[in-house]
Amino acid sequence: MNLEKLQNGASALPQFSTLAPFDFQPRTRLIFGVNSIERIGELARDLPAAKILLVTDAGIVAAGHAERALRLLEKAGLKVTMFDQSEENPTTKCIEQCVQVARKAGIDAFVALGGGSSLDTAKGSNFVLTNGGRMQDYWGSGKATKPMLPLIAIPTTAGTGSECQSFALIADSETHQKMACGDPKAAPRIAILDPVLTLSQPMRVTACTGIDAIAHVVETAVTKRRNALSLMFAHEGFKLTVPNLPRIFDNPKDLEARGRMQLGAAMAGMAIENSMLGAAHAAANPLTAHYGIVHGQAVGMMLPLVVRFNGKDREALKAYAELASAPEIACVSDGLEEAVNALVVHLEGLLDLAQMPRSLADCGVNRSMIPTLAQEAAKQWTANYNPRPLTVDDFAALYEAAFKPRAHGLQSTA
Numbered sequence: 082m083n084l085e086k087l088q089n090g091a092s093a094l095p096q097f098s099t100l101a102p103f104d105f106q107p108r109t110r111l112i113f114g115v116n117s118i119e120r121i122g123e124l125a126r127d128l129p130a131a132k133i134l135l136v137t138d139a140g141i142v143a144a145g146h147a148e149r150a151l152r153l154l155e156k157a158g159l160k161v162t163m164f165d166q167s168e169e170n171p172t173t174k175c176i177e178q179c180v181q182v183a184r185k186a187g188i189d190a191f192v193a194l195g196g197g198s199s200l201d202t203a204k205g206s207n208f209v210l211t212n213g214g215r216m217q218d219y220w221g222s223g224k225a226t227k228p229m230l231p232l233i234a235i236p237t238t239a240g241t242g243s244e245c246q247s248f249a250l251i252a253d254s255e256t257h258q259k260m261a262c263g264d265p266k267a268a269p270r271i272a273i274l275d276p277v278l279t280l281s282q283p284m285r286v287t288a289c290t291g292i293d294a295i296a297h298v299v300e301t302a303v304t305k306r307r308n309a310l311s312l313m314f315a316h317e318g319f320k321l322t323v324p325n326l327p328r329i330f331d332n333p334k335d336l337e338a339r340g341r342m343q344l345g346a347a348m349a350g351m352a353i354e355n356s357m358l359g360a361a362h363a364a365a366n367p368l369t370a371h372y373g374i375v376h377g378q379a380v381g382m383m384l385p386l387v388v389r390f391n392g393k394d395r396e397a398l399k400a401y402a403e404l405a406s407a408p409e410i411a412c413v414s415d416g417l418e419e420a421v422n423a424l425v426v427h428l429e430g431l432l433d434l435a436q437m438p439r440s441l442a443d444c445g446v447n448r449s450m451i452p453t454l455a456q457e458a459a460k461q462w463t464a465n466y467n468p469r470p471l472t473v474d475d476f477a478a479l480y481e482a483a484f485k486p487r488a489h490g491l492q493s494t495a
């Protein structure tokens with residue numbers, strides 16, 4: 082970098098650079114700790130709020146977490162209405178139902194308790210309740226013109242990082258199109274990270290959400306929008322998640338590993354908020370839309386292929402190698418290609434440990450659908466941020482590769 086040139090304004094910063102400009106404003110107060118959910122009453126009251134909509138799902142009710150949150154809120158003198166109908170991959174129909182309940186109860190704050198779906202349901206409903214219209218009106222960024230209600234997010238999974246983001250992913254009930262609806266005002270006012278809550282997750286959920294969190298840090302570490310700050314979150318998130326997911330598979334009650342995983346997922350969320358995602362998410366969304374493949378599985382299947390694809394870009398290759406060096410999966414000084422190969426092999430090992438499907442054929446995907454899937458993947462907003470631009474044919478080649486049994490061992494990425 083020629084600083085003299087920069088001082089004279091004669092040269093713009095390169096597109097890929099840790100010196101890329103950013104505008105960072107933390108919007109979410111983060112509270113982390115064992116049994117930190119006990120503070121929910123006092124925190125909600127101090128917002129200030131009097132009438133709460135507790136947004137959750139049937140699994141969280143069954144685990145007893147919803148009842149506990151409800152009691153804590155009521156003990157603090159708050160009136161609580163519960164909406165426990167959040168669904169996986171929340172739809173516009175689910176949002177309409179939630180808004181109806183919120184409107185009837187005359188609430189002044191949301192508390193979302195659960196996985197990314199409950200958090201996104203509360204976030205999405207907040208748009209429609211406070212700004213009117215329907216969910217589709219907020220597809221994109223910054224379309225809420227009126228103030229929104231405060232939201233307290235309490236994740237019970239370590240995955241989406243939705244608790245640290247201003248975006249909600251809502252699927253159109255008619256078209257199944259996943260819409261990313263975001264606004265700075267939609268970001269949770271407070272996120273309570275209590276690792277105890279993640280102990281009750283079924284192992285399948287731990288595996289899928291854990292792989293998703295790892296995909297978030299791998300994708301954010303190389304996107305076109307990455308900057309010094311998002312890289313810091315991505316690298317720290319990678320160090321926290323990658324060694325700890327296998328520890329949880331070994332011992333699901335390992336609270337320390339659960340805590341590190343939860344922190345890593347939240348940091349991944351902050352990285353996404355500041356640098357967006359990439360092609361693995363773009364390729365995964367049509368698989369979920371057409372075949373109902375769980376998000377973490379779909380992203381996991383595509384991730385190693387996307388890393389190899391992006392590894393042909395010199396800057397991305399370097400960024401992956403640096404990412405892999407921090408938790409000593411690889412060492413940059415051994416060569417960038419070797420480091421990225423080691424990263425891919427490590428990711429594939431994690432996918433195997435998580436018992437993720439090996440190929441699209443195992444998920445019931447029909448090969449004849451590749452052209453449709455590729456067309457749709459190329460239109461995903463997140464594809465724009467991938468470090469290497471992708472054509473429809475590139476996506477088709479990625480899907481084609483995802484039908485073949487995964488090759489282990491070293492391969493050339495050059």
Ligand SMILES: [Zn+2]
Pocket residue numbers: 241293296297362376380
């Ligand atoms: Zn994801």
